[in-house]
Amino acid sequence: MRLKALFIFIFLSNLCYAQNDKIDSLKTFSYKELKNKFYNYYENIKTDQSKIIAQYYLQKAKKEQNTLQIADGYVLIHFNENLSNALKYLDSTATVTKNLKGTKYPSQTYLMKGNLYYKHDNLKKALDNYILGLQYAKDQKDQKQTAYANMDIAYLNSYIGKNADAAKTFRYYLYNGNDITDESQHNQMRISLIYCYIELNKLDSANILIKEGLKTPLAFTNKYVHHQYIYYVGAYNLKLKKYDIAAKNFLAAYKYFSGVQDQNMNYSLLNIGKSYEGLKDKTKAVENYTKLDSIISKSGYTFPELRDVYTFLIDHYKENNDKEKQLYYIERFLKVDHKLDEQFKYLSTEIPRKYDTPNLLQEKENIIGELKMRKKILYLSISILFLVLIFITYLYYKTKKTEQQHRKIAQDLIISIEKRDPEPAKIDNVVLISQVQIPKQIDIENKNQKTISEDVAQFILKELTTFETKELYLKKGITLASLAKSIKTNTTYLSEIINTYKGKNFAAYLNDLRIDFALNRLVKDKKFRSYKLSVIAEELGYNNEQAFSLAFKKKTGTTLSMYIKEIDSLNDSQNNPN
Template structure:
């Protein structure tokens, strides 16, 4: 019989060794990225043996290739599934090899991993110290992911000591206001937020998250996450006193979690299950479940504040049964556990405000002061800008008013001279009286040309006088060539005569005649000024309205719109017979 047992063990050992060799051989074809993905996949699904094989191969491969960055990752992988002393050795090696790293997540990452490690082994005091160091180094390097991980971990400690609202605020912020964490991180935050919502009686918010989590993870086959939400569903139904539903969910959780190495969820499954039996007054089942929890605590060393509710229940039960031995046993257990919990609770309660809340509040105070200073600076800057804008506006307004006054004066002078019949129909020589733009026309006697005789010049000037008298300048399409042909001369002579005797080029000559004509006719002809500007421009021989208004402003020094307003105000009134009436 003994030989048979040894034979079976030998076969099992051979199979184990053979399967490990096969897995190791298959890993040779994988890249570092592939190995990393396989490791975390195995690790998250509690396939610890395979995860260990991969982490060992990863570190061995990195060392053989002297790849410092990958050696670092190998140490990280190796520490996950070791006991506390060995895990710390790997993290110490990680700290040594990354001492001079230029990565912004070192050394914060090391302190975060240590914090998580101590938290895993229920040393919350040392865990808190490492999380605070993580936060300090992460802020120094400006690594927002490491800051998030540290603050989320501290939120879990707040949850531990009953500061549920502080924990909920932090978790809610990172769940709904950030986008730089991984999906797995957000899943964990969401599950823990459910727990804090139940503790602070935000029952509807918890229920919504539970329903969403169960549905999503069921549809996507995420077994571990699904049972995490199912555990919270058990807690939720316990809280609202639907004990039967809670028990149904928790029994399913018990079957699942005790096939994994998730000690925390195993503990809370037994706690909620026992409390649900208490709610139904099924004392014997409650005692049986709490005894299972006690046994689990002895093996796992996982202590948590809610145990203070369990041991008094056991003590009172055996007191009523008059079972002194078990009563004494649970009293001693309770006193020991309560002392540890009290020590942890007092330490975390004291150190969290001192090492986390106070620096955070001081930082917030500094930020608020800086923000108020910036607001004040912005206010003064805004006032200064608005003042400058106001001064510029006042300057431009006064300038425009001054210009408008000048324009109105020019328009009034034009209207006055038209109405006083001081502009002769032949030459409309108003330039001397109202605008420096108009140039004095000379006589034939005091003007001479180099190439044209006086007889020819006099003849051309007479033809121009006739052209002006018949107002042929308003005909559309007039050109230097067409006018020269009309008065039986050539373009060169005509251009020279206009330049010499009129003091302007042909285009200026025609424009001035048209504008002078417009000035007079707009002032005298009510029907004409009732036309649209485009119609007036067309009748004056202009191709566009814009060409007309520009020519008017250039000739007179006042905009056409102001001239028309003044015409309406003065000419259409009864009191405009003398200049003294103009205002």
């Protein structure tokens, strides 16, 4: 529940805030100015900018062979690294400063390591390093490093419940640290003291400090600091049992802290749950506690109040006879309990134990027994789901195979069109008049046993050539009768000529002309490809897009969308050969 400072108090006394966020030419800045810019970016969660500053700082120091500044450069870089890498950078700091005398090192190195371990929930190592840092600071009579070490240890006292002792340290440096703490550190002393006062039920004192802090310039310019105070407004109202107001404050804090992935989001979630507990809204309390557990299980970060969370969840699911979740939270409780007992030996005796560990272990075994029957049902369900999955997989691969076939057909069509001789060509069974040898006479077996003379046949074929070359087949509403009328012949002659010379009936002949036109134009005309399906269908003379789609698929064996997609893909590959 305690909100630790964004910056632990180990910074240089000359730390201040750069007002200009824009990274100008870094060569014009001194080391002091670069540090100011780094901490300004870092404190405002501008990670990328702070990394740039840190890297440049170290490069500058190495180039100038400035040992102290090289060490400071490693310190700056470690802030944005994970635990393993950060420790390596601090080890580098220790290496380059081992022969330096009369500096803040090695005290600062140990305090930095302590902060890292604190951040990653290893309080034993944190305390070990804080004590080492304090010893070196005292040996060197470094007042500032001594103060920073005292403040860090005060955080541990507060964390394990010794808030009265911690409050003494925070109060001292809040009112007597003008020569030691800067604006940010001074503000953090106020926030830390607010926490202690709330825990000690000194609510009036806490309220005064909260109001004072909200009026500071830092609370107006720094969102992180502002939301720290919003959190404590919630904590103050929670103590007063003003649960509605508290919930709103904690929700606002959670929204911000989760956005910057700060550990304070865990404490916010904890207290959102407590607020809903106070409002008797178990559903929302469970929702937030469950969300908190999800985060904790991934990060491994623990704090004492988690025991209250898990006992609440265990009781809740026990009341609802949900054995599986009850078992899960018992196991989570035991895991957290083990870690707390390991890391917080002093704290473990002060936390009310609602569940005795041996009893919980026995209850765990009982639940496991009750769940055995459920496993049989679970296995059956899994088997059914497996069969369904196999069926879905079959459908998926069948669809993919069909898609591959359509793609291959589309690719072959595109290639054939691109290679096609500019002279009239055969399109499947469509044969143009210039390629046809017309017999001198055609016998027509109709009911009157009439014959079509050579002149009539030549005339009709010539008219069909005109019909094709002028692309008259693209007009809507063309029928055998309307075409026969337009070329001044009868439907019997026209139908027989088309069947004999084109090798298909009139409907197929008209469809093939339109589809062949579409195949060619789609390849050559990018704008035409961009039209909606309904517009393309209308341009080709179809009454609706469904009729065109069916005709296209029946004629080509692929879909229009696949054909267009492959055209675009081929064009992209030609335009971008690499």
